[in-house]
Amino acid sequence: MSGDVTSRAWAYLSRVAEPPHALLAALVDQVGPVEAADRVRRGAVAPELAQHTEARREIDAAADDLELLARRGGRLITPDDLEWPGLAFAAFDGRGTPKKPDHRPPLVLWALGPARLDQVAERAAAIVGTRAATAYGELVAADLAAGLTERDVAVVSGGAYGIDGAAHRATLAADGTTVAVLAGGIDIAYPAGHSALLHRIGCYGLLLTEYPPGVRPVRYRFLTRNRLVAALAGATVVVEAGLRSGAANTAAWARQLGRPVAAVPGPVTSAASVGCHALLRERADLVTRADEVVELMGRVGELAAEPARPATPLDGLSLAERQVYEALPGRGLATVDQIAVASGLAPAQVFGPLALLEVAGLAQRREAGWGIVRGARKLV
Amino acid sequence: MSGDVTSRAWAYLSRVAEPPHALLAALVDQVGPVEAADRVRRGAVAPELAQHTEARREIDAAADDLELLARRGGRLITPDDLEWPGLAFAAFDGRGTPKKPDHRPPLVLWALGPARLDQVAERAAAIVGTRAATAYGELVAADLAAGLTERDVAVVSGGAYGIDGAAHRATLAADGTTVAVLAGGIDIAYPAGHSALLHRIGCYGLLLTEYPPGVRPVRYRFLTRNRLVAALAGATVVVEAGLRSGAANTAAWARQLGRPVAAVPGPVTSAASVGCHALLRERADLVTRADEVVELMGRVGELAAEPARPATPLDGLSLAERQVYEALPGRGLATVDQIAVASGLAPAQVFGPLALLEVAGLAQRREAGWGIVRGARKLV
Numbered sequence: 001m002s003g004d005v006t007s008r009a010w011a012y013l014s015r016v017a018e019p020p021h022a023l024l025a026a027l028v029d030q031v032g033p034v035e036a037a038d039r040v041r042r043g044a045v046a047p048e049l050a051q052h053t054e055a056r057r058e059i060d061a062a063a064d065d066l067e068l069l070a071r072r073g074g075r076l077i078t079p080d081d082l083e084w085p086g087l088a089f090a091a092f093d094g095r096g097t098p099k100k101p102d103h104r105p106p107l108v109l110w111a112l113g114p115a116r117l118d119q120v121a122e123r124a125a126a127i128v129g130t131r132a133a134t135a136y137g138e139l140v141a142a143d144l145a146a147g148l149t150e151r152d153v154a155v156v157s158g159g160a161y162g163i164d165g166a167a168h169r170a171t172l173a174a175d176g177t178t179v180a181v182l183a184g185g186i187d188i189a190y191p192a193g194h195s196a197l198l199h200r201i202g203c204y205g206l207l208l209t210e211y212p213p214g215v216r217p218v219r220y221r222f223l224t225r226n227r228l229v230a231a232l233a234g235a236t237v238v239v240e241a242g243l244r245s246g247a248a249n250t251a252a253w254a255r256q257l258g259r260p261v262a263a264v265p266g267p268v269t270s271a272a273s274v275g276c277h278a279l280l281r282e283r284a285d286l287v288t289r290a291d292e293v294v295e296l297m298g299r300v301g302e303l304a305a306e307p308a309r310p311a312t313p314l315d316g317l318s319l320a321e322r323q324v325y326e327a328l329p330g331r332g333l334a335t336v337d338q339i340a341v342a343s344g345l346a347p348a349q350v351f352g353p354l355a356l357l358e359v360a361g362l363a364q365r366r367e368a369g370w371g372i373v374r375g376a377r378k379l380v
Numbered sequence: 381m382s383g384d385v386t387s388r389a390w391a392y393l394s395r396v397a398e399p400p401h402a403l404l405a406a407l408v409d410q411v412g413p414v415e416a417a418d419r420v421r422r423g424a425v426a427p428e429l430a431q432h433t434e435a436r437r438e439i440d441a442a443a444d445d446l447e448l449l450a451r452r453g454g455r456l457i458t459p460d461d462l463e464w465p466g467l468a469f470a471a472f473d474g475r476g477t478p479k480k481p482d483h484r485p486p487l488v489l490w491a492l493g494p495a496r497l498d499q500v501a502e503r504a505a506a507i508v509g510t511r512a513a514t515a516y517g518e519l520v521a522a523d524l525a526a527g528l529t530e531r532d533v534a535v536v537s538g539g540a541y542g543i544d545g546a547a548h549r550a551t552l553a554a555d556g557t558t559v560a561v562l563a564g565g566i567d568i569a570y571p572a573g574h575s576a577l578l579h580r581i582g583c584y585g586l587l588l589t590e591y592p593p594g595v596r597p598v599r600y601r602f603l604t605r606n607r608l609v610a611a612l613a614g615a616t617v618v619v620e621a622g623l624r625s626g627a628a629n630t631a632a633w634a635r636q637l638g639r640p641v642a643a644v645p646g647p648v649t650s651a652a653s654v655g656c657h658a659l660l661r662e663r664a665d666l667v668t669r670a671d672e673v674v675e676l677m678g679r680v681g682e683l684a685a686e687p688a689r690p691a692t693p694l695d696g697l698s699l700a701e702r703q704v705y706e707a708l709p710g711r712g713l714a715t716v717d718q719i720a721v722a723s724g725l726a727p728a729q730v731f732g733p734l735a736l737l738e739v740a741g742l743a744q745r746r747e748a749g750w751g752i753v754r755g756a757r758k759l760v
Contacts (some may be wrong), residue, residue, distance in 0.1 A: 018703065018724035055720035055727065101699065136647055218706035220699065265645030265657060267516055268668035277645060280666045288648040288657050 003066035003076075009037035010078050010108045011062035015212040016040055016053045020104040020224070023049040028107065033078070065213050072202075074112035074186060085121035088231050091257040102224045103256065105231070106210035110186045113206035115154070115177045117232075120206060124154035124179070125293050126233035126254070128226075128247040129163025129240040134272045137163055137240030140264050142170035144237060147290025149176025153297070154205075156181065156233045158225065158246070159198055161191055163239045172200055179232065182209040183225040184217030208232075223249055230254035234297035237287060238263045241275030248275050251284065260296040262287040317356075320345060324353035325362060325372070333369035383446035383456075389417035390458050390488045391442035395592040396420055396433045400484040400604070403429040408487065413458070445593045452582075454492035454566060465501035468611050471637040482604045483636070485611070486590035490566045493586035495534070495557045497612075500586060504534035504559065505673050506613035506634070508627040509543025509620040514652045517543055517620030520644050522550035524617065527670025529556025533677070534585075536561065536613045538605065539578055541571055543619045543627070552580055559612065562589040563605040564597030603629055610634035614677035617667060618643045621655030628655050631664065640676040642667040697736075700725060704733035705742060705752070713749035 003011065010033050017024045027045060028036045039045050040053050041060070069076065077083050089105035111117060125148055127141055145155045145167040155171040157164040159180035171178035180201045182190070186209050189195035201207055210228065211221065226246060230236050230253035238261070241247040251261045262285040266273030280286055287293050317325065320343075327342035328334060339354070340347040354370055357363035364373050383391065390413050397404045407425060408416045419425050420433050421440070449456065457463050469485035491497060505528055507521055525535045525547040535551040537544040539560035551558035560581045562570070566589050569575035581587055590608065591601065606626060610616050610633035618641070621627040631641045642665040646653030660666055667673050697705065700723075707722035708714060719734070720727040734750055737743035744753050 051726045051729065052724070055717075055723070055725060059721070136649070140648060220702045220706060264648055265653075265660070265666070266647055268520055268644055268646075269516065273645075274668075277666060277668050280645070280660065281672075286645070286657060286660045286666075292661075 003063065003070075005034055006080075007066055007076055007078075008062040009033040010076055011065045011212060012037045012060055013040070014076075014108050014110070014210070015059065015061060015065070015215075016056045017049075018052075019107055019210045020102055021049075021052065021107070022101065022104060023052065025104060025107055061212070061214075068187060068213050069110060069112075072112055072186070074110065074202075074207075077109040077111050077117055079108075083116055083118045085118050085232065088121040091231055091259070102227060106228060108210065110209050110212065111206060112186055112202040112208075113179075114204065115179065115206040117179075117206065117208065120154045120156070120177060120179055121232050123152060123297070124156050124233050125297060126156045126229045126236040126250065127163065127167035127239060128157055128229065128236065128250045129238055130242055130245050130247060130272055130275070131160050131162040131164075132242065132272060133162035133166065133240050134266075134270060136266060136270070137264075137272055138166035140266075141166040141239045144239065144264075144287075144290050144293065145170035145176070145178075146174045148293060149174040151290060151294050153234075153290075153294060154179060156229055158183070158222075158229055158250075159190070159194055159201070159207075160246075161193065163247070165194060165197060167239075168197060168201055168205075172204060178205040180205070180207050181225055181228045181232070182207060182211070182217065183221040185209065185211050185213040185215040187213045188216065190217045222246055226250040227253040227257075230257055230259060233259065235260040235262055235293055237293055238276055238279055238284070240264070240266060240270075240272040241279075242271060243274050243278060245275050248279065251279055260285060260298070262293060262296055264288065317360075318353070320349060321353040321356055324350055325357055328363060328370060328372045330372070333366055333371045335369045339370060383443065383450075385414055386460075387446055387456055387458075388442040389413040390456055391445050391592065392417045392440055393420070394456075394488050394490070394590070395439065395441060395445070395595075396436045397429075398432075399487050399590045400482055401429075401432065401487070402481065402484060403432065405484060405487055441592070441594075448567060448593050449490060449492075452492055452566070454490065454582075454587075457489040457491050457497055459488075463496055463498045465498050465612065468501040471611055471639070482607060486608065488590065490589050490592065491586060492566050492582040492588075493559075494584065495559065495586040497559075497586065497588065500534045500536075500557060500559055501612050503532060503677070504536050504613045505677060506536040506609045506616040506630065507543065507547035507619060508537055508609065508616065508630045509618055510622055510625050510627060510652055510655070511540050511542040511544075512622065512652060513542035513546065513620050514646075514650060516646060516650070517644075517652055518546035520646075521546040521619045524619065524644075524667075524670050524673065525550035525556070525558070526554045528673060529554040531670060531674050533614075533670075533674060534559060536609055538563070538602075538609055538626070538630075539570075539574060539581070540626075541573065545574060545577060547619075548577060548581055548585075552584060558585040560585070560587050561605055561608045561612070562587060562591070562597065563601040565589065565591050565593040565595040567593045568596060570597045602626055606630040607633040607637075610637055610639060613639065615640040615642055615673055617673055618656055618659055618664070620644070620646060620650075620652040621659075622651060623654050623658060625655050628659065631659055640665060640678070642673060642676055644668065697740075698733070700729060701733040701736055704730055705737055708743060708750060708752045710752070713746055713751045715749045719750060 154177040156179045236254035238247045263276040263279040323343040534557040536559045616634035618627045643656040643659040703723040
């Protein structure tokens with residue numbers, strides 16, 4: 001059998017639920033991949049996860065999958081590996097409740113190619129765009145890719161016809177590093193007309209997917225895949241796009257992840273540039289050359305700064321602390337019981353937040369109760 | 381002698397110092413045009429103004445100038461006239477110390493044409509750009525001008541070759557109102573190749589200049605003229621411009637006057653769009669159509685229509701419904717279990733989505749299983 005127990009567990013988990021799966025990821029975090037795989041296989045998991053894994057839990061293709069991968073010279077990249085681009089994927093964390101169920105890092109990545117993913121993610125830009133590209137769009141994509149390669153920036157894209165293909169090809173031609181993130185198994189050459197190109201990317205760059213072998217790329221997987229393109233790139237550049245396009249979806253992911261989104265303008269008479277102009281009207285950065293993209297990427301290995309917000313003393317308060325703060329009367333004082341009623345918290349839960357607010361200079365204790373510190377309120 | 385005393389005073393003042401002249405304007409404000417003209421003529425003014433009017437104070441062509449204007453059917457528009465676009469020129473006031481000596485309204489305007497300047501200035505956009513326009517640029521300028529005309533917006537420009545000419549011409553062709561602000565006397569057809577066009581603008585729109593008859597347009601007068609183009613327009617649109625161009629100067633004037641500046645994108649491979657892209661990178665508004673210009677002009681209730689997005693039958697499906705839809709085979713039928721495996725959903729979770737897809741006409745139930753409805757797939 002191919003692969004050690006741990007690898008087989010990861011491979012099994014990769015297939016058993018449609019990735020990314022929050023409950024499955026949480027289980028793996030909790031008990032590790034081997035135990036998680038075992039529990040899923042036995043159906044010994046929480047009802048919702050059991051339901052989501054019911055259809056595939058008895059399919060164990062892990063050994064075969066790993067053998068296929070090994071035969072092609074590929075590898076499974078897991079969060080335990082040095083190659084795991086943790087910093088890039090950290091963009092999925094710590095931003096409150098995700099808006100979409102797939103706002104998550106991948107569980108594992110199936111990879112093929114000599115490029116090291118962690119190194120790629122340190123300095124990469126995504127070049128994406130419509131399959132229905134014009135000659136102009138393909139020229140610009142190729143120019144940008146060549147320019148980025150000159151500046152030691154890896155080019156990430158989705159392997160599709162049109163802009164993606166032009167970017168990959170130009171990067172290969174310039175001896176640069178290009179990464180194609182696939183929406184299906186690593187053994188599925190999609191689109192078929194790009195099988196030679198994808199093969200070359202696997203030889204000289206990196207083919208990457210969170211889907212196990214044999215999985216067909218379908219529409220929602222393209223959309224889910226796009227988040228990885230955005231996450232691995234320091235900036236996402238849309239070269240040409242119609243109004244409804246996968247590229248606009250990748251741009252939306254980049255924005256959600258706090259990464260710069262850029263678009264290349266084109267003739268307003270060209271339907272292939274309509275999506276770019278829409279992005280630019282929504283304040284994407286206009287780029288015309290590779291060095292403008294590099295400028296946008298900012299400092300290597302760092303998350304793009306959150307859009308600047310005026311700092312207030314309330315930044316960094318917990319929810320309970322905010323609730324208590326907001327429950328303080330605008331004028332005068334309130335007792336702990338009154339604060340509890342106004343905040344909806346139990347009286348016992350109010351003391352801790354009040355103490356913290358006092359230390360922070362936001363609230364003050366008087367004999368008759370608690371009040372806000374004037375002046376601090378204005379900053380809110 | 382042509383004109384009354386006051387008109388002759390204005391005409392005299394218009395020529396005696398290079399306009400706009402702050403000291404001369406101040407004197408007129410103080411003592412009125414007739415007394416101001418008299419004092420200048422006698423040299424009875426402050427030393428600096430005396431110096432600046434010394435060269436021309438003995439030239440009194442006022443009567444001849446007014447006669448020439450009358451013969452052509454023109455008029456002198458002064459701050460005393462109802463037609464004076466006071467609101468448009470108010471943008472020159474109240475903004476602290478002007479950065480440039482010509483940051484001032486004109487003293488008077490020499491005008492020729494049926495359009496009323498005050499009405500024009502209430503609803504006008506400037507379309508400006510390079511003389512070295514491409515066919516693309518001229519096409520877009522003409523499209524914008526025709527679109528603005530449709531929306532009852534007057535088109536202001538500078539009468540030059542290239543973008544300006546295309547904008548004027550298209551406005552005339554659409555029976556709209558177009559204003560050419562000249563950098564020389566109203567009797568000087570410049571550029572010579574546009575004498576027929578300028579004549580038509582004088583017949584159907586408005587020719588406008590702060591220079592008295594016979595004054596030649598020279599470089600600094602073009603730059604000074606540009607401020608009037610910007611001031612008369614609710615928004616300034618640069619269609620094509622090189623990096624150093626008069627259009628960029630007009631845009632700078634618009635910005636100084638607090639008016640929106642917009643630019644039309646073009647191919648990044650076109651030198652004629654470089655100036656537009658530079659403006660867009662400096663946060664000019666990107667426009668592609670006339671209604672976006674109108675929106676910028678800030679009339680209430682005139683938000684540009686959202687470009688229509690192609691709708692697909694899959695819009696509005698939930699994730700599970702999409703997963704089930706994609707799990708249906710391209711040809712033939714699949715059982716519920718097969719669909720469950722392909723989609724990663726539990727069999728029990730597949731029924732609901734299948735029923736909905738059937739209702740939506742996307743899936744059909746047969747005895748042997750479920751299949752897609754042909755034709756619907758194509759729309760995805």
